[in-house]
Amino acid sequence: MTGILLSVLGLLAVVALTAGTFIAVAAExxxxxxxxxxxESHVAHVGDAKAKAVDKAHRSLSFQLSGAQLAITFTTLITGYIAEPAIAQLLSPGLTAVGVPTSVAAPISLAIALALATTLSMVFGELVPKNLAISRPLETARAVAGLQAGFSSVFRWLINGMNGAANWMVRRLGVEPAEELASARSPQELGALVRSSAEHGTIDEGTAALLGRSLRFGDRTAGELMTPRVRVESLRADATVLDLVAKARETGKSRFPVHSGDLDEVRGIVHVKQAFSVPRERRATTPLSALTRPVQTVPETLEGDALLDRLRASGLQTALVVDEYGGTAGLVTLEDVVEEIVGDVRDEHDRRESAPVRALGGDSWMVSGLLRDDEVAEATGFRMPEGDYETLAGLVLSELGRIPDVGDEVHLDGWRITVMQMEKHRVAELRVAKVESAETGVSR
Incomplete structure (x- = not known):
């Protein structure tokens, strides 16, 4: 009878120890x-004792985690020491009663006791609190942080000693230990959070797309944001104000570089609104050189944030982009920068231009050859392989090894890219379609 009573008391102790493991794992x-x-937000809005206990524990995270590990080690070791003989002592008489020899009943009962004790400790002492804490971290921390902090305070001397030894070893590896987890996030990590939030419905897709573009903007360069040289509309310095008005009416654009015969000899820039400062009767004889204003130049490698600052400070919100050899690579405006963040911005003057991406249905899109790899992936899901090119047109040129003709096709990883429109030697538009076949190659 005494043995059974001791076994029952042992099982009660196991329950208490498992509860201790539960608290330590939940806190961790x-x-x-x-x-x-x-x-910090919880403390500001609630500010009760439990909120302050969570805040205090979180500020000494490394110490509290060490305390939790110590508590888990203590409770699991003692649980194993008590549970196995207690359970085995309760099982052994039952095995003997069903005819199992005494010499065999003892090891069998011990094995069953070991399996039961380990399973119960693992499930109720570790897995349940772990899943609970991950699902509802703030509520769980409010419930257990104070208890865990009390245990850590009692064993502070032991925890500090073990932490000191561990920190010494970490420093020998060239790493400085941290007391708190880093709260700062890189743009890539923030982008991953945005995508995850969109997938789980926390934020809508439009907001997620805007945030994603904003986070990626800092990695963009002027060379990626500019209108390429081949698409820049310009005027000669000896052209007249009437030519400026006619060019603006023809193209729907308002700003034009003014050059002496070549875009590598840009003298400045002119805005169509300057034409209104010239009397009507003098517009046919007034040369644009009289209206030309200086235009700032920026290198292709200038980062997006710095480029935005320069454009905002510029009166005409325009900059000429030059390559490493000093030649004109293209033109970038504040509108180009805004479109990189918010997407394509179209007004009444853009109606004659095709949208850079048009869905055709059936996993097929018509896209501009000037789209970059990230823009193509965002619009269609097709991810361009790495290579010595920046645009979808560049990928097609690389794959074909020649100037394409309309109708040329490139097959890559289950995608078919077809040249639909050429402008002289430039690939203007392509159709991107997802196909079932995963063949790779080119065809006509």
Whole structure:
């Protein structure tokens, strides 16, 4: 009878120890899962004792995690020491009663006791609190942070000693230990959070796309944002104000570089609104050189953030992009920068221009050859392989090894890219279609 009573008391002790493991595991995972901003916001809005306990524990995260590990080690070791003989002692008489020899019943009962104790400790002491803490970290931390902090305070001397030894070893590896998790996030990490939030419905797709473009903007360069040289509309310095008005009416554009015969000899820029400062009777004889204003130049490699600052400071919000040899590579405007962030911006003057991406239905799109790899992927899902090119047209040129003709096709990883329109030697438009066959190659 005494043996059974001791076994029952042992099982009660196991329950208490498993509860201790539960608290330590819940504290470990909930404190780790919490963002610093979430904790600070909770303290600001709630500010009760539990909120302050969570804040205090989160500020000494490394110490609290060490305390949780110590608690888990203590409770699981003691649980195994008590549970196995207690359960085995309760099982052994039952096995003997059903005819199992005493010499065999003892090891069998011990094996069953070991399996039961391990399973119960793993499920109720570790897996359940882990899943709970990951699913609801703030609520879990409020429930257990104070208890875990109390345990850590009692064993501070032991925790500090073990932490000191561990930190010494980490520093020998060239790493400086941190007391708190880093709260700052890189643009790539923020982008991943945005995509995950969109997938789970936390934010709508339009907002996610806008945030994603904004985060990627800092990695863009003037060379990626500009209108390429071959598409820049310009005027000669000896052209008249009437020519400026006619060019603006023809193209729907308002700003034009003014050159001496070649875009590598740009003298400045002129805006169509300047034509209104010239009397009507003098517009046919007034040369554009009289209206030309200086235009700033920027290198192709200038980053997007710096480019935005320069364009905003410029009166005409335009800059000439030059390559490494000093030649004109293209023209970039504030509208180009805005479109990189918010998407294609179209007004009444853009109606004659085709949209850069048009859905054709059936996993097929008509796209501009000037789209970059990230723009193609965002619009169609097709990811361009890495290579010595920047645009979809460049990919087709690389694959064909020659200037394409209308109707040429490139097959890549289950996608078919067809040349639909050429402008002289430039690939203007292509059809991108997803096909079932995964063949790779070119065809006509």
């Amino acid at each position: 995972f909930s404190l780790t899962a919490l963002e610093r901003s979430t904790v």
